[in-house]
Amino acid sequence: MPPANRELTRAINQFHVLNEIRKAGCLSRVEIAELTGQSRSSVTTITALLMDQGLILEKKTHKPTARGRRRTMLTLNPEAAYVVGVKISAFQISFAVVDFKASVKASLIMPIRTGQKPVQFMADVIEEGVRHCVAQCRLSLDDISGIGIGVPGFVDSTTGICHWTPLYKPGEIPLQDLMRQRLGVTTVIENDANAVTVGEQWFGLGVGIDNFIVVTIEHGVGMGIVVHGALYRGATGVGAEVGHMVVIPDGEPCRCGKKGCIEAYVSDYSILRRAKAVLEQRRDKPNLDMLTIEDVTEMARKGDAAMAKLFREGGEMLGLGVAGLIQIFNPERVIITGEGVRAGDLMFASTIKTTKKLLNKEVREAAEIIIQEWADDDWARGAAGFMLSELYQSPLDTVHSMLGEHIRHPSPGGIVP
Ligand SMILES: [Zn+2]
Numbered sequence: 001m002p003p004a005n006r007e008l009t010r011a012i013n014q015f016h017v018l019n020e021i022r023k024a025g026c027l028s029r030v031e032i033a034e035l036t037g038q039s040r041s042s043v044t045t046i047t048a049l050l051m052d053q054g055l056i057l058e059k060k061t062h063k064p065t066a067r068g069r070r071r072t073m074l075t076l077n078p079e080a081a082y083v084v085g086v087k088i089s090a091f092q093i094s095f096a097v098v099d100f101k102a103s104v105k106a107s108l109i110m111p112i113r114t115g116q117k118p119v120q121f122m123a124d125v126i127e128e129g130v131r132h133c134v135a136q137c138r139l140s141l142d143d144i145s146g147i148g149i150g151v152p153g154f155v156d157s158t159t160g161i162c163h164w165t166p167l168y169k170p171g172e173i174p175l176q177d178l179m180r181q182r183l184g185v186t187t188v189i190e191n192d193a194n195a196v197t198v199g200e201q202w203f204g205l206g207v208g209i210d211n212f213i214v215v216t217i218e219h220g221v222g223m224g225i226v227v228h229g230a231l232y233r234g235a236t237g238v239g240a241e242v243g244h245m246v247v248i249p250d251g252e253p254c255r256c257g258k259k260g261c262i263e264a265y266v267s268d269y270s271i272l273r274r275a276k277a278v279l280e281q282r283r284d285k286p287n288l289d290m291l292t293i294e295d296v297t298e299m300a301r302k303g304d305a306a307m308a309k310l311f312r313e314g315g316e317m318l319g320l321g322v323a324g325l326i327q328i329f330n331p332e333r334v335i336i337t338g339e340g341v342r343a344g345d346l347m348f349a350s351t352i353k354t355t356k357k358l359l360n361k362e363v364r365e366a367a368e369i370i371i372q373e374w375a376d377d378d379w380a381r382g383a384a385g386f387m388l389s390e391l392y393q394s395p396l397d398t399v400h401s402m403l404g405e406h407i408r409h410p411s412p413g414g415i416v417p
Pocket of ligand 1: 243244245254255256257258261263264
């Protein structure tokens with residue numbers, strides 16, 4: 001075998017070993033050999049190399065083997081690398097520093113109205129947030145292996161070019177290049193829903209599932225699709241956008257310029273707009289300028305039938321879209337997540353009902369629909385998870401040098417008792 005091929009084969013084998021340990025959390029060398037199909041001696045060589053690089057650690061279990069010895073297990077070294085995830089939303093920018101095992105070490109939410117700000121302004125804010133969060137963990141920028149930025153809109157993550165986003169005006173220099181210049185850290189920008197999807201695949205509800213769909217609901221409606229274990233990017237690299245699938249021709253206006261998109265019924269801003277239109281007709285209307293989506297949710301919960309109907313209709317429109325996706329992709333799981341899930345049954349009972357009505361029983365039953373509870377730093381954690389996945393895969397693609405350059409040296413001893 002030519003040396004170059006041999007090196008690539010070794011890199012791929014290393015990746016598989018690391019990947020199995022990541023998926024399982026903790027494995028013995030014998031289990032790794034069984035899972036990867038590699039010989040025990042090859043696994044011993046590879047795991048020794050990964051330990052030398054500080055990527056994995058040995059851990060003795062309390063449970064003895066049949067021969068009475070304590071088994072030696074292998075686990076990822078959480079200190080092997082740190083990354084920062086950043087998520088740009090309409091009213092805030094959130095940050096999270098995570099370690100190699102995707103545990104959040106520090107997080108920060110900056111309340112900022114971002115709509116159509118210049119890219120330089122965004123770079124100023126992101127620089128401040130990243131520096132603050134990294135310092136909170138008592139780390140320096142030299143300890144950071146990468147920054148992942150999630151942004152809604154049409155983003156080509158391979159070139160780093162954001163073709164369109166409602167949140168800032170892309171300038172001459174792409175945001176990821178500005179951040180690299182300012183912080184000296186590798187930065188990757190990705191559509192926010194795609195970043196959350198990869199985060200789920202690596203560290204969340206998508207672990208070990210080859211075909212699944214994530215739908216994110218907040219100010220807009222986003223989605224990510226994993227087909228045969230890979231993120232689906234479509235012909236132009238910007239991926240899938242269920243939010244702008246038209247479900248009612250000539251329906252409610254959408255901010256994309258079309259009418260009747262799913263987003264025009266499901267997103268925060270569309271429910272708020274429709275609620276204001278209904279309340280405007282009432283004699284005892286509240287102050288509509290101050291009305292928030294939280295107010296509308298509370299009114300619906302307290303029994304305001306007209307408000308509850310808006311959520312129910314939103315849920316039905318989402319159900320139309322989700323049913324179409326399930327029919328086409330036959331996924332094992334559909335994960336609905338994002339701030340919008342706080343509406344709970346007000347919205348999603350009708351989503352589930354609609355999919356049941358529209359799908360063949362077999363297809364519907366094969367797809368588990370999960371409404372995932374949402375935490376404030378989940379978006380940023382998703383962006384960080386995406387960045388980590390880029391690091392993990394580095395032996396196989398263009399970010400080859402990233403892991404090698406940024407891996408921290410193992411702590412003395414290297415073995416966790
Ligand atoms: Zn639209």
